[in-house]
Amino acid sequence: MVELVAEALGGVKLVRPRRFEDERGFFTETWNARAFAAIGINTAFVQDNHSRSVRAGTVRGLHYQAPPFAQAKLVRVSQGRVMDVAVDARVGSPSYGQHFKAELSADNGLQLFVPAGFLHGFMTLEDDCHVQYKVDAHYDRASDGAVRFDDPDLAIDWGLPTGRAILSQKDAAAPLWRDFTSPFVWQGD
Numbered sequence: 001m002v003e004l005v006a007e008a009l010g011g012v013k014l015v016r017p018r019r020f021e022d023e024r025g026f027f028t029e030t031w032n033a034r035a036f037a038a039i040g041i042n043t044a045f046v047q048d049n050h051s052r053s054v055r056a057g058t059v060r061g062l063h064y065q066a067p068p069f070a071q072a073k074l075v076r077v078s079q080g081r082v083m084d085v086a087v088d089a090r091v092g093s094p095s096y097g098q099h100f101k102a103e104l105s106a107d108n109g110l111q112l113f114v115p116a117g118f119l120h121g122f123m124t125l126e127d128d129c130h131v132q133y134k135v136d137a138h139y140d141r142a143s144d145g146a147v148r149f150d151d152p153d154l155a156i157d158w159g160l161p162t163g164r165a166i167l168s169q170k171d172a173a174a175p176l177w178r179d180f181t182s183p184f185v186w187q188g189d
């Protein structure tokens with residue numbers, strides 16, 4: 001059983017799989033095709049990713065893969081706490097440039113579904129965070145792209161100050177939103 005906690009921006013879903021707690025701890029099905037299909041997530045994922053970020057204030061994003069390697073993602077946190085963000089990058093979308101964010105943590109068990117056509121990124125809110133996510137297209141380095149996480153037009157509040165964010169060289173050099181040419185087109189859905 002998976003609870004649909006919130007929907008936003010024409011496709012982003014915040015979900016919570018049921019957690020069975022007992023004196024030993026808990027058990028939860030973090031992915032179940034039948035249970036997720038019941039809340040409209042019918043994605044055929046092909047790859048599981050796991051990243052560890054050692055320090056609070058680490059940012060990975062805002063990232064995308066351009067078509068035909070565009071990725072939908074199902075993101076969860078198995079250790080720590082992150083602010084997870086999806087930005088609508090579909091040209092023509094009524095929510096183009098708008099974002100949805102949610103705090104995902106090992107404690108709250110929340111997962112964020114980010115459809116293709118959205119930028120994705122997170123900021124760790126504590127040290128030693130492990131983020132695990134499923135994607136429905138394989139990694140393709142040549143189609144990998146990024147936009148500055150602290151872009152003034154996107155105006156995302158990440159939960160921690162951005163001035164001391166820990167970034168990869170790629171993310172530090174990412175273009176601003178105003179200089180970004182999106183490869184995604186809204187399908188009117």
Ligand SMILES: Cc1cn([C@H]2C[C@H](O)[C@@H](COP(=O)(O)OP(=O)(O)O[C@H]3O[C@H](C)C(=O)[C@H](O)[C@H]3O)O2)c(=O)[nH]c1=O
Nearest residue numbers: 049051060061063064073120121122138139140168170
């Ligand atoms: C994403 C990816 C990366 N790699 C290799 C490429 C680099 O040598 C190394 C680190 O890659 P990168 O610095 O792009 O990793 P992140 O900054 O965590 O990127 C991810 O961050 C945000 C949160 C995302 O949503 C994307 O999944 C992804 O862009 O792993 C692979 O071999 N396969 C992959 O699928």
